[in-house]
Amino acid sequence: MNAVYLAALTIIFTACANPNAKKLDTATEGTIHISVDETYKPLIDSEIKVFQSLYPQAHIIPTYKPEVECFRDLLNDSARMVIVTRDLNAEERDYFDKVKIVPNSLLLAWxxxxxxxxxxxxxxxxxxxxxxxxxxxxxxxxxxxxxxxxxxxxxxxxxxxxxxxxxxxxxxxxxxxxxxxxxxxxxxxxxxxxxxxxxxxxxxxxxxxxxxxxxxxxxxxxxxxxxxxxxxxxxxxxxxxxxxxRGLFYCLKEPYHGLGTGFATFLGSYEGQLVIKQFRLFPARSNVVFREANLK
Missing domain, CATH: 3.40.190.10 (Periplasmic binding protein-like II)
Structure with missing residues (x-):
């Protein structure tokens, strides 16, 4: 009991002594920077606008750049999330294996x-x-x-x-x-x-x-x-x-369930896929039914 009591006191005093300790972002709150293939700027600007309207405490700051630079940002920790036109390749996955990180990626649209x-x-x-x-x-x-x-x-x-x-x-x-x-x-x-x-x-x-x-x-x-x-x-x-x-993918490197995970989940959700549909891409995470129509 004494050991538990002392441990609790240690946590309390540590928190009091560190009032400026950085608070981790959550799936719907906080601020993150992401790198995005510049060919997707109109689409991702709209996705971020909708996401932040749903979660006002979330702030996603995109940098639009060539795809090569996006992957460079992911590998050197400049961005924990990139939105690009391909999945991680074998060389990139080997790198993450060596540094003991498990990345997450998903096809969002065609x-x-x-x-x-x-x-x-x-x-x-x-x-x-x-x-x-x-x-x-x-x-x-x-x-x-x-x-x-x-x-x-x-x-x-x-x-x-x-x-x-x-x-x-x-x-x-x-x-x-x-x-x-x-x-x-x-x-x-x-x-x-x-x-x-x-x-x-x-x-x-x-x-x-x-x-x-x-x-x-x-x-x-x-x-x-x-x-x-x-x-x-x-x-x-x-x-x-x-x-x-070609495909549209996100690649995410996040060690906890943070804002990158929240935004990635949104992109694959019904709402996120509707934005993709609006931009005339073909959603990969929702069912699309083709119907013939007679034009008179």
């Missing part, structure tokens, strides 16, 4: 990469063979100026890995600083083809999205074994008819 061209460009409908030829430089039918948002972005990695299969991008490929700058460049250059995240052009209720889609033309693509040319729209992303499809 996303897509969009191609945009100048409004005066007649080549706004492409087969995948043509896309591959443009991206590796073997297409000599016409001059193309490829523009990405950033040299280290997820869109560059996606094109190199999934489209070029390791082949380099052609000489003269440009890297702007942001997705809006890609759209601005394409709107002013007839031979440009921009590669951007689809969430920048997928919210029809947003004035910025409307402005972007009025400046450029979104390219329609035909998959290798498809018969129709389709745009990067929710239905075609979900069915796989649109060929430039």
């Amino acid at each position: 996303d897509a990469v969009a191609l945009v061209v100048n409004r005066s460009n007649p080549d706004s409908v492409l087969k995948m063979d043509q896309v591959r030829g443009i991206m590796d430089g073997s297409n000599k039918d016409r001059k193309w100026q490829i523009v990405f948002d950033n040299a280290n972005s997820s869109t560059v990695r996606y094109i190199k890995d999934s489209i070029n299969k390791g082949k380099p991008l052609p000489p003269g490929t440009m890297a702007a600083k942001t997705n809006p700058e890609v759209i601005d460049y394409v709107s002013k250059n007839k031979d440009a083809i921009g590669v951007i995240g689809v969430s920048w052009i997928s919210d029809p209720s947003d004035s910025l999205t409307i402005d972007f889609t009025n400046k450029v033309t979104v390219v329609k693509l035909r998959a290798d074994y498809g018969s129709d040319y389709v745009g990067p729209y929710q239905y075609y992303i979900g069915t796989g008819a649109y060929p430039l499809k």
Whole structure:
């Protein structure tokens, strides 16, 4: 009994002597910094707005940057949570095993990469063979100026890995600083083809999205074994008819049930998936039913 009493007194006196001890955040309260692939800025800004309206004591501060830098932040403890276009790879999981940390990751949605061209460009409908030829430089039918948002972005990695299969991008490929700058460049250059995240052009209720889609033309693509040319729209992303499809993931490194866990749970919840649906991505954590409709 005396030992228990002394232990309790020790805890009380320690707390009194340390009034400024840092209070841990909880699933719905506190402040955290997260790193987010910049192609998801419109979507994640909206997710944070909804989450913080539900939990006013929660403060999530995002930094939008190239995907390579997001993973660097996760590994060096600059961010406990990242929102990116791929899951942790084997090398990253080996690192966490060595430092005795168990990370958590989850597929939240199916996303897509969009191609945009100048409004005066007649080549706004492409087969995948043509896309591959443009991206590796073997297409000599016409001059193309490829523009990405950033040299280290997820869109560059996606094109190199999934489209070029390791082949380099052609000489003269440009890297702007942001997705809006890609759209601005394409709107002013007839031979440009921009590669951007689809969430920048997928919210029809947003004035910025409307402005972007009025400046450029979104390219329609035909998959290798498809018969129709389709745009990067929710239905075609979900069915796989649109060929430039990729995932949206969160990766979380949190040693306790804190605000990162709370926000991650929200993103996979009904409310979080509704926001994803609004941005015309295809939710991975909720059931979506397709229905045929007759337009008269």
